[in-house]
Amino acid sequence: MTRSGHSLARTVTAHCALRAEPGAPMTRSDFSAAQNHALDWLDANRALISTWHQTIWSFHEPSWREYCSSQWYVDRLREEGFEVEQGSAGMPTAFCATWSNGDGPVVGGYAEYDAVPGQSQVAEPRRAPRPGTTKHAAGHTDPHSALGMGAFAGFLAAKKAMEAHGITGTLRFFGEPAEKMCGSKPVHAAHGYYDGLDAAISFHPHSFNALTNGCFWDTTSAPYWSRIYTFECDTPETWLDQSRGGAVAHAHATARAPGAIDAVCLMYTNSKMMKESMLPHTGTWTLNEFIPVAGQATADNLAPAYSQIQYSMRAPTLEMCETVFSVLDRNAEHIAAMTHCTWRADWITKTRAGLPNHALAELTFRNFEKLGAPVWGDAAKQFAREGQRNHGIEPMDEPFIDNMMRLTPPQEAEAAFRQQLPAWQFNYAADDYVEYTWHAPTVRLYVARPTLKPDPAGKRYGEWLRHAMNGDPACIDPMWSKAADVISTTILDMMTDRAALERAQQEFRERTGGGVGGSRWVQPQLPSDFQAPVDYRWPEWIDTPRGPEWSVR
Known part of the structure; x- marks a missing residue:
């Protein structure tokens, strides 16, 4: 892939002339009649479009929860034919x-x-x-x-x-x-x-x-890859022999399986400590974490049953992303065994x-x-x-x-x-x-x-x-x-x-190397039947008997 590129003039021209008064037509001789038509339409509608922007800005909906914002665009586009x-x-x-x-x-x-x-x-x-x-x-x-x-x-x-x-x-x-x-x-x-x-x-x-x-x-x-790791402790009763719990065998009297909180904590700390060993110290790359769920057992003496941690990586090459997530997968496998959990990993996204x-x-x-x-x-x-x-x-x-x-x-x-x-x-x-x-x-x-x-x-x-x-x-x-x-x-x-x-x-x-499908073409990194990860516990506003609440505090 060539990096040299085409020639490009480096002189910046002066600003185009401003209209004499708001709403007056303006001639821009360097543009075609069609381009001037587009620019005149924008000039005439800037105040309206500004109110449209205020509408979207005021919705301020987070990822995968942009219901009002997307509906607004859908309605406007349909109105425009x-x-x-x-x-x-x-x-x-x-x-x-x-x-x-x-x-x-x-x-x-x-x-x-x-x-x-x-x-x-x-x-x-x-x-x-x-x-x-x-x-x-x-x-x-x-x-x-x-x-x-x-x-x-x-x-x-x-x-x-x-x-x-x-x-x-x-x-x-x-x-x-x-x-x-x-x-x-x-x-x-x-x-x-x-x-x-x-x-x-x-x-x-x-x-x-x-x-x-x-x-x-x-x-x-650069490529951006993100994966969410889920740990579940489905059979905490098999962690130890319950007969060791005393004369009255009871979950509160026996050793508790480490469970999903330990799993997500170990995943976080061990992967953080291994960060410098994952890739050579060259280039610019980042690896960030988000924990949407941790425990699901409140404060009782029960094994935490469910937890998740999301890893998101920016790296200059696909190969670097592959290397890091292979390490994270291995960490998850061993941590699940240590904490008496099962685990699975699901892609959130993979870009080229x-x-x-x-x-x-x-x-x-x-x-x-x-x-x-x-x-x-x-x-x-x-x-x-x-x-x-x-x-x-x-x-x-x-x-x-x-x-x-x-x-x-x-x-x-x-x-x-x-x-x-x-x-x-x-x-x-x-x-x-x-x-x-x-x-x-x-x-x-x-x-x-x-x-x-x-x-x-x-x-x-x-x-x-x-x-x-x-x-x-x-x-x-x-x-x-x-x-x-x-x-x-x-x-x-x-x-x-x-x-x-x-x-x-x-x-x-x-x-x-020949367009889509060519010898140097990179195909999508997600499969053609990939289901978007919309059902996770992403931050959002929710309605409760107490009124609307932000779900992540």
Whole structure:
């Protein structure tokens, strides 16, 4: 797979001219009539779309429990004339929406809408959970509310332009739940939902100072594998001879089987101690744990019957993931024997490494250059200054990092990546968008989100302030609205510039050794009949006789 890539102009153009007054038409000579139609539709509807974003942000539903958020998208898409399959690939909060204007390219994209447990934050520059919630409830961190809205608005604008200008082709828009678990895209891929795409656009908010407003080049997201281990102590009575319990044999008088709490504790501690022995000390990789269930025996002298621990790994290669989970499987086997338990391991997700596409990165970034970087006004800056004040930091005249309002050409961003990674590593962090990249040429667009300048005295900002800005329209709207502009104009290029699309597809064939199924193509890591892990005890709001409660405290 070539890493050298295509040439790319490194000069960033000036911002496009602003409209003289709200609602006035604007001519953008560098764009086609159809692209100007899409941009004008976005200009006319930004206030409405901002309220849509507030709706998704206010739902703040965690992974696999995004019922209101997904339903909102399904309803809007159907109103816009899309045919929507709800619950696609067996995932209750997923969907696949299709709209066609005749024969032509099939372009895919998606919304994400899951929030993160433990990150509830009101959209104000002070630390406080959302009204009516506990601090342990979910909140949008990346934020996926704005990620989904930027993509959705871009696809709607492209559709409006295709209708108005007679451009034929198909838009396929997916609802992708549980991105924080890299959950849905590997399932959609395994079930064949990305087959037949000619190109795809992946958008994500960004806050890296050296990688603002651009596209990934060579370094893409890494594999993410997650597995849940279940321990059960079904026959505690066989642990010891009950006749040893005295004259009156009783469970309270005999030695208790170690059971499932001991199992999950041993799994946690022993695997943690073995962490440094699992892989060579090179590259960047992480292994994290989550314990959804521990014990199920309250405080009685009974063997804890049931426990679970989830392991999630980000690593640069599939081979590294395989190595670590083989160790974890072996640990589980021995620990089960020690604690008088049975065990099983079930996959939550398995993603591939991302596949770059320079041709689409160039095409997308050219539109970004024409449009210019996002701009934040006084209201956003005042919100940021108040947040600084509430941190005990002297408010700054310009509270946001300088790079938030400039473009970063893909090759410049790539150089920044290379400075922190070993020469052999071309996959970093994790995001399940990588699944699209193995089924069609895919661009990874990123647009800056509000990011504060460091305090000169070294005081750190709490994450809550970043999360608060996600819900404030003045702070977050410039990000998603710029993404919508870039996405809509790029979709229309894909639909009308067949030579550009063919260059992207030719590069895809070269990188995969012939396209889907080629000699260098990597197949989905989950089986085609994989059932999404929706039935585990994931954090969520539940209704009780005491009222609504957050299930994990």
